Amino acid sequence: MALIFTNPPGEGGAVARATAPFTSQRSRSWLGLVPFLAFLVLFLIVPAISVFSQALRGANGEFGFASMGEAFSGQNLDAFWFSITFSAGAAAVGTILGTLLAYVAASITRPRWLRNAVTAFSGVAANMGGLPLAFAFLSLLGRQGLGTKLLNGVGIDLYAGDFGLGEVTGLITVYSYFNIPLMVLVILPAIDGLKPAWREACSSLGGNSSTYWRRVGLPVLAPSILGGFILLFANSFSAYATAAQLTDNSKIVPLRIGFFLGGDVSVGEDAVGYALAAWMIVIMAVAMILYWALRRRAERWQS
Amino acid sequence: MRGRVFGRVVAPLILLVAAAFFILPLFAMMRFALQNVQVIDLRWSNLFDKWSLAPLWSAFSDDQFGRALTLSLKLAFGTGLISLLLLVPTIVWVHLRLPRARSTVEFLTILPYVIPAIGMVAGIMVIKPHARWFLNSDLSLIPFYVVLALPFTFRSIDSGLKALDLRTLVEASRSLGYGWIRTIVHVIVPNLRTAILSCLFLTVAVVLGEYTIADVLLKRTFPAFMGEYRGSDPKGGYGLAILSLVVTTLIFMIIGLVSRPKSARRRRARGTI
Structure with a gap:
């Protein structure tokens, strides 16, 4: 009887039967997860809830949305717009170039090691970030950078316009270093999942290459591409360490949070810092839920 | 055409x-x-002149360097150990008894993406006044690094277990008289060597790369030292960054090497290649 109640209707019965000796005490089986769940609650969920408890606290300690509102207005709102702008830009660049690179890597057949090299390197570069990445681009595209000098040699003054490593264009360039390889890793399985038979079927039905991409290729890839875009957006939006080295000002949301946490603010103001963090968690949560849903959809074609 | x-x-x-x-x-x-x-004096002709590791040596000789590196190594060791103690039994349990909970657990392990390091450290700052006895210690970073590494460590252990015929192994071990703990230590762990190795290496990479939490909590880990040292000696700071990049890259290459040949061999054995 207990089995029937603890199993949701549907496939539950079949699973229970197939693994009968192991699942006869279902409710007790969940106890095995307790240490893991307790650890997560203590060191991840409690800090996250604490952020919200501070963010939703008014000037006199009462519950209220004043700080959340303040975190979304004035300079803070500017920071959100700036962060969202460059994160969306970085995600768009990473998505397009990453997909292109993955397509090239997937179509390479001749030097056989080349494809493996691209995937292996992507695995490394997608995890690159933090201080070393910022240092690398400072020495390439900083005011005294090697690349800046090289460009000067061919008559291009990188700093003639409003370029700066801490500005939108600069951050997009720097973040592309991990965004492009991350997109390669996300999209490559999907591109491999495009079956040659589909292309053949398309052409034997009278379609040409563009018909194939419009009607088959892109629709199949769409969930992966969109999912990748969201992942890259979230990745760029939450990055702290690299940005902290590229710019001193706190017009980027993560740096602004760090500034408020640094404690150089008056007593009532620290709640704004927590409210910024709370908004960031909300945005990240929405992004990750969308990514998760899209990934599920994309996996249908990857067998 | x-x-x-x-x-x-x-x-x-x-x-x-x-x-x-x-x-x-x-x-x-x-x-x-x-x-x-200097960049200004750089020509094609002197591109290979005056290269030297001296800035790195002077960074090494800074008296804060040893302390920062020791702290980061301790953190890496603790993070790796606790990750394994937490994950191996949990994932074994999930594979054996709660296969339907696998996707839920996997979803939980990507929560560190939802609550990024800067969000997490904001929460730690809230708790700090109530838990100074714990958070004043530099080693209190360990559990938070375990959480940050979860998306990587979970995947490495999980894919290692997927490749095993876990049920048969456990049934054989249990019917020969081993209890749960001895089964895990003497039967499962030896079969998971590769996955455990990748898990440990990944935690080292995460600890060597983490800057946000250490920076806000003013803990002097290796990356924090690197950022600070750059202020007084840019060349040395950049040299340290190269060093940490080399180590991290080596780690990912080793993981790629140890985890690939085995799966390729198995695929060939199954006849799918």
Whole structure:
């Protein structure tokens, strides 16, 4: 009887039967997860809830949305717009170039090691970030950078316009270093999942290459591409360490949070810092839920 | 025809541009740190002059360096150990008894993406006044690093277990009289050597790369030292960054090497290649 109640209707019965000796005490089986769940609650969920408890606290300690509102207005709102702008830009660049690179890597057949090299390197570069990445681009595209000098040699003054490593264009360039390889890793399985038979079927039905991409290729890839875009957006939006080295000002949301946490603010103001963090968690949560849903959809074609 | 143009011209061109984009920043950093020539004076003729590791040696001799590196190594050791103690039993349990909970557990392990390091450290700052006895210690970073590493460590252990016939192993071990703990220590762990190794290496990479939490909590880990040291000696700071990059890259390469041949062999044995 207990089995029937603890199993949701549907496939539950079949699973229970197939693994009968192991699942006869279902409710007790969940106890095995307790240490893991307790650890997560203590060191991840409690800090996250604490952020919200501070963010939703008014000037006199009462519950209220004043700080959340303040975190979304004035300079803070500017920071959100700036962060969202460059994160969306970085995600768009990473998505397009990453997909292109993955397509090239997937179509390479001749030097056989080349494809493996691209995937292996992507695995490394997608995890690159933090201080070393910022240092690398400072020495390439900083005011005294090697690349800046090289460009000067061919008559291009990188700093003639409003370029700066801490500005939108600069951050997009720097973040592309991990965004492009991350997109390669996300999209490559999907591109491999495009079956040659589909292309053949398309052409034997009278379609040409563009018909194939419009009607088959892109629709199949769409969930992966969109999912990748969201992942890259979230990745760029939450990055702290690299940005902290590229710019001193706190017009980027993560740096602004760090500034408020640094404690150089008056007593009532620290709640704004927590409210910024709370908004960031909300945005990240929405992004990750969308990514998760899209990934599920994309996996249908990857067998 | 168009396909051939793509393969012969466009594809190599794209790869070349990509290679330049990914290699040039690293080269520029190496040159800045290790070549004692100002950018303004740099010509093609002196590109290979005056390279030296001296900035790195002077960074090593800073008296804060040893302390920062020791702390980061301790953190890496603790993070790796606790990750394994937490994950191996949990994932074994999930595979054996709660296969339907697998996707839920996997979802939980990507929560550190939802609550990024800067969000997490904001929460830690809230708790700090109530838990000074714990958070004042530098080693209190360990559990938070375990959480940050979860998306990586979970995947490495999980895929290692997927490749095993876990049920048969456990049934054999249990029917021969081993209890749960001895089964895990003497039967499962030896079969998971590769996955455990990747898990440990990944935690080292995470600990060596984590800056946000250490920076806000003012803990003097290796990355925090690197950022601070750059202020007084840019060349040395960049040299340390190169060093940490080399170590991290080696780690990912080793993981790639130890985890690939085995699965390839198995695939061949199954006849799918």
